[in-house]
Amino acid sequence: MNIILRNIKVSELVADYEDKAEEGVLGYGGRLNIRPPYQREFVYEEKQRNEVIHTVRKNFPLNTMYWVKAGDNFELMDGQQRTISICQYISGDFSVVIDGATLGFNNLPKNKQQEILDYEISVYVCEGTDSEKLDWFRIINIAGKPLTNQELRNAIYTGPWLSDAKRWFSKTGAPAVQEGREKLVKGTPIRQEVLELALDWLSDSDIEGYMSAHQHDMDAQELWQYWQEVFDWVSRIFPKQDSARTRLMKGLPWGRLYNKYKNKPINAVDAEKRIVDLIEDDEIENPKGIYTYIVTGNEKTLNLRTFDEKLRQKLYSQQSGICKKCNDPFELDQMHADHIKPWSKGGKTILANGQMLCSKCNLDKSDK
Structure with a gap:
């Protein structure tokens, strides 16, 4: 050289x-x-x-x-x-x-x-x-x-596909972040973050593989159409997207949710009623997980309240250190505070709805 x-x-x-x-x-x-x-x-x-x-x-x-x-x-x-x-x-x-x-x-x-x-x-x-x-x-x-990583990828996989993809995803005010999508997506088009996100979703994290396979394609229509399909799906099941809602929706992995749950029947009216109830539920410590929960049904996304140390001490004292299931004695650090009535059935994180279980009994209960 x-x-x-x-x-x-x-x-x-x-x-x-x-x-x-x-x-x-x-x-x-x-x-x-x-x-x-x-x-x-x-x-x-x-x-x-x-x-x-x-x-x-x-x-x-x-x-x-x-x-x-x-x-x-x-x-x-x-x-x-x-x-x-x-x-x-x-x-x-x-x-x-x-x-x-x-x-x-x-x-x-x-x-x-x-x-x-x-x-x-x-x-x-x-x-x-x-x-x-x-x-x-x-x-x-x-x-x-x-x-950025995507800018470096662009250096390797240059060609007509990349030129067309950048037209949709990489310009200030790019089509990819218009029509309300900018309220749901984190990232800056000119730093290639929106293009990287779209590729990550479509390729299931194999961005380099996808760009290599399509480097010489004459256009990026597959990626652009996929992006539109994702957010059309989001708008169908969650049509209410005011400023309060989009604060909860912004940055969620919409493409990954679409890939896995696009064929799951979700009634928009029922979903809206459930969202209202969940927003008002004091047991939920992560409101941003509400929309993911509506789609997946996974309670872990909500980060539900757990018993704090003070309540754990009280429950342990009330039970004299005896596990409610196996009736054996344990040290406090060997036990878990558990909801008698689960959140899904209306249970709250209060003393009257708590019990101390040993690690084995708590695990056995969780597996059922």
Whole structure:
């Protein structure tokens, strides 16, 4: 692999700069692909972006950037955020505060504009095989803001499938987080978290396997249609999704629930009545588990109240340390506080509904 250090003037970098959003971002006379498939979307905040401009304006050194040869052209491997900040400023997309005044590039005196255009950026240009370039990419990524796991996967499985998937899942305001879905899903599209979630659900956690198998597909319709089916199912069984409800619903593993229970008959009206009762039930310590419980019937998702230490001490004392089932004596730490009448039948976590059982009897009861 050959690596050459070059100095590129800003005027060369911004020549023919063009941002076509999903179709790509070009610079350096159209020869530099600023956002190849393995790059993340532009994520700099205003303060970071402005500091890049101040660094260039004051002729301070920027961190070295990395390009890779792609035929007669180049791909930007590391330095996208700095590059786009510079290009956007010179294109007039934003202004910065200089000596108390808010100034865009075109507002600067001609000599100050020229100083920025003459600024030289240090660029390492790499030429080698795909595997060599990818290894180098992994190494230089360690020193910068680390890519997420999905961003690294995107670097490996580039192709038409990924380009189409990013259209649905990876843009700010992407279709995947529209129509109320953003209230139910955790994650940021531009950091590939929503794409990763969809892939995780559809592939049953075999994301790399799925991306490898579909890398050269011409579109990602299977993934997009699956995503819509999941949330159509959620809306059918849980049509009430006001702000109070979505606080409980956000971030639940909807895809995994859909995969396993999509054919289970769930009456939306009955489910709504049950949800109202469960929200008001003081025995439930994890309200976010209510929706999972409605689908699965698993009480463990509710984190039901247990007897605290004070009640355990009282029950143990009342029974004189004797197990209610086998009538043998035990130390306190060898016994469990148990509900006589279970929660599913209306039992409460109160002294009158408690009993102390030894570990064996408690386990035997649980297994029945």
